[in-house]
Amino acid sequence: MTETLVPGVGGGAITAETRVVDHPAWPVLKAAVEEIRPWQSKDGSIDFEAEGAPTRETAAATVERMAAAVEELSPLLPHATTYHRALVADLRKWVADGFGIPDFLDSLLAFQPAAERADGLQHLVVFPMYTQNGNPDRNFEAVALKMVWPEWLAELERTRYDNPLFLGITFEDFTAGYDTNSAVLFPETIAVREAPERFSWGGIFCDREAARFRKVTEAAVETLGLELPEDIRLMLADQDRCEKAFVLWDMVHDRTHSHGDLPFDPFMIKQRQPFWMYGLEELRCDLTAFKEAVKLDAEGNEHGRDVQYAVLFDRMFRFPLTGDRNRNYDGLGGQLLFAYLHKHDVIRWTDNKLKIDWEQAPRITNQLCGEIEKLYRDGIDRPKLVHWFKAYELVSTYLAPHPGSKWAKGPDALDLSQPPRKLVDDVLPDEFPLSMFFEALSKKLKGVIASTKGITAKDAADAQVAA
Template sequence: MFNAVAFAAGGTPAEPDAQASRLVGHPAWVRLKRAVADLQAVQAADGSVPDPQAHPAARTAVRTLTDAVTELAPLFPHDTDYLAALVKDLTRWTDGGFAEPDFLDSLVAFHPERTRTDGREHLVVFPMYTQNGSADRHIEAVLVQVIWPDFVADLEAGDYSNKLFVPIRFLDFTAGYDTNSAVLFPETVAMREIPKFTWGAIFADREAARFRRVVAAAAEITGLALPPDAARLLDDPRLPEETFVMWDLIHDRTHMHGDLPFDPFMIKQRMPYFLYSLEELRCDLTAFREAVKLEGPDVPHARLVQYAILFDRIFRFPITGSRVRNYDGLGGQLLFAWLHRHGVLHWTDNRLSVDWTRVAESVLELGRRIEDLYWRSIDRPKVNHWLAAYALVSETLEPHAASVWARGVGALPVDGPPKGLTDAVLPDEFPLSMFYEALSRKLAPVIASTKGITG
């Protein structure tokens, strides 16, 4: 029954509508992209143009950019205020001699969260860094399209309210997004002060596209037989895209819900990276739990969300990125090892197999363990909470042989400031297992090939 429902939910692959296609080939957009590239060539890491000899070229590029934005603006009537403020910010940056840019005014005028309509397009231009992409605050531009299917709108209007969440797909982009970045966050923009952020956008098409490529390769490498409904995620571009939107909707709101430690994880603070691992994993496992609750013909994507979380976490996360404080990687390692230790996942005769009847309960149990850690945290000193979190992870994952934390309280500077404890955490506190080392040799090139991928 679930296979039939999943098939019905899949439909045909989504294509950008006619207007979106015209936008990508619009002469003004082509000129805009070229102007952005010219600016990036002379910008410093902070977004300024420090060389006076480069100012004439930068001035010409900004003039081309503002003219293109003005020409394109009528195609985005829902963003009139933003695009007008953008032209003013670009002009002020030029008049100020191309110092470190400040685009606060245009940022606070941009409100994609107010018009979450399926297929709606936005032209977005800001000086910003791109997470998992470029660390430079260069001018970047993207044409995006909102993904807002009816079932997601119904979920968000009910028990899963998240007014800040904006799922989008790429139509076109400049160099900073020809990377692994799959988010568009306002906090990455260059600005003079930090306002209250009202939106956060995630490129579900990039998430879905790399999921399809990586999981297909991983299943072939490990000999994993996918259930028919899970296999559907690899065959239909639209289905995983909508599945990731549902996953991200619940994950994103979870950062603000639950029995959280007193210091919210969203506040930037230095702490052992395994705490970030547990927070991200908690949000994913909450999405998994809610998907189990919603499973049925009314929300056919719920079953698919469970597969997406499981496969993305155990295949792509552990071997993506460097081994330096890789908190997403660690979360994936923990989930894999948890399922293996509890007899749900098996690696026998060089083949991976899963007892699908036991997956849900085992994943939910890990989620309950993390939730209990959080619930107890309010009654614990910070150091004790950190120690309890480490105990939870190291109960399942083997720490590095040289780990100071693994030796216990007697080896740690618990009498000093928390900084000493953070410094004692190795960059790769929980190294890859032999399974992942072997898998990485075959799967890492596939993961690398997803750089810049779109749906």
């Protein structure tokens, strides 16, 4: 392959294959972003009357350093030239408009990473944005990332799991908003004057998901005395293998939101619903990925079994114990999966040791998927409130509701003259509290889960070497 030479700092030259994070302009960009973030308000604007605020001249100089660094890095990424030009224009327009609420719609529309998915392709992303499960404010972030799109995954997407907007990605480096629990890059988090008619991409950092999964699962396995099959033990020791499992899981999960018998908007946009509805939707998508993984495993796909146990362990060990208990819908889904498997004797907690019936686990997990799919299919013919109660009935069959719950007492305990969205106010923040098992497990794993904040594949590798 012919190398393309582009100008470097100090008159030198670098190839177009150079990593963004190895270029001298990257730390300049990162430092400028970190400098401007503390000056920004929650909505991304700068209040120059606030304590600690810079002068307008200082802020303008910092933004110009950001723009200049992007221009210097752009030749490394010729596939993103249009985006970088729009980004620089949006940065300078923000300054010219007086540092108000940022509007980066033009650069968002110019950023089209799903149009060219290639394994190892780099991207430089700079936006004012919040980071899901990370920073709730629309501060600037800079992220250098690489795409994960091996041929085997591309073939599955092409022939079986069509998902033209999905991006499997890994971190190269990032600013403070991603030194958090956030493992996604979504366009809807970006500050814009109006939402686009449709979004054209969505990215999930499979390296962070895999590293976090490995660390928490290894701690849970040790704490619970769980004996693993040899192939699963080898998987947990292999970051690359886990990343492949997660990128396949995520691709199937992502497309499931718009596939199947759906009684509502698949992404529940602008719908106020009880949080168990969101929990069931996320669990449905994960269990669909599990079901497909069982099929792939039976067909000889080397990643099928890995996906099954990634779903099981992440859902059962990390999800129920991550985050607070305020309408924690992912935690609810994890609790439900564990309780369902326990009540069907796939899981046994005996003599302070956890045992799993590995042969029955796929069948019973698929059985839960089938129950949720039936709920959805029947829901098409039900009024919204009836559907919510039927969903509550499914969850409460396996999880004990809070004893003070109005919803647990049934329709007669609620003011049904109100519209359904008002009845959401009667849902307790922790409608389905943790079981005694998970309360005890939380004390053992809380520190491990907290330590995965901002984790990367490099952190996982360093920890393995240290061990």
